[in-house]
Amino acid sequence: MEAGSSDPACGRATWRVFRPGRSGADLATRSTLMNRPRRLDPVDYVGFRQYFLTICTHQRGRHFTDTATVAMVLAQFLRVAIDEQFEVLAYCFMPDHLHAVVTARSEAADFQRFVRLAKQRSGFLFAQTAGRRLWQESYFERAVRTDESLPALIEYMLGNPVRAGLVAAPAEHPHWGSHFYSREELLEFVGTERRV
Numbered sequence: 001m002e003a004g005s006s007d008p009a010c011g012r013a014t015w016r017v018f019r020p021g022r023s024g025a026d027l028a029t030r031s032t033l034m035n036r037p038r039r040l041d042p043v044d045y046v047g048f049r050q051y052f053l054t055i056c057t058h059q060r061g062r063h064f065t066d067t068a069t070v071a072m073v074l075a076q077f078l079r080v081a082i083d084e085q086f087e088v089l090a091y092c093f094m095p096d097h098l099h100a101v102v103t104a105r106s107e108a109a110d111f112q113r114f115v116r117l118a119k120q121r122s123g124f125l126f127a128q129t130a131g132r133r134l135w136q137e138s139y140f141e142r143a144v145r146t147d148e149s150l151p152a153l154i155e156y157m158l159g160n161p162v163r164a165g166l167v168a169a170p171a172e173h174p175h176w177g178s179h180f181y182s183r184e185e186l187l188e189f190v191g192t193e194r195r196v
Contacts, residue, residue, distance in 0.1 A: 050144040050150075052101055052153060053139060053141045055115070057136065063096070063126070070175045086109055090157060092160055094160055119134075171183070
């Protein structure tokens with residue numbers, strides 16, 4: 001697997017179509033994008049909830065190797081988070097996708113609206129400067145369960161650059177952080193689970 005593309009949620013599936021009575025040379029190979037993720041009822045995305053979010057770049061473009069692009073996209077996501085009553089607890093930009101843990105801060109906070117506006121605003125600015133599309137059409141999310149270990153989830157996310165072979169340790173990767181917490185505080189938070 002290519003360095004920086006460790007997330008199968010954004011990948012392509014390659015598979016063979018079997019047709020009885022045909023030899024190996026006659027088997028058709030087909031590459032297709034993964035199906036669009038199934039969504040819950042829209043009402044299930046409104047209110048006090050926490051989500052783990054993954055958004056991939058269009059055609060897996062490695063746009064987040066550029067610090068200025070990461071800064072521009074991050075600024076738009078944080079601005080939309082404030083406007084839409086969300087907190088970005090943690091984020092990690094990989095070369096071709098973004099992971100984030102976001103928390104709704106009001107009963108009226110709408111996660112789908114937050115993602116739509118953040119992608120729209122950052123994508124518009126990126127298109128203005130780079131002349132091409134930034135994001136794939138959809139995104140992947142899952143609600144964080146109340147019994148789920150938040151430190152373990154954030155540790156997994158911050159370990160992504162290491163698993164992808166980009167860096168030897170999470171602290172070496174420059175493109176992760178939090179809306180409200182320092183990098184040191186996030187690492188301390190992640191370490192709390194190992195001390196319990």
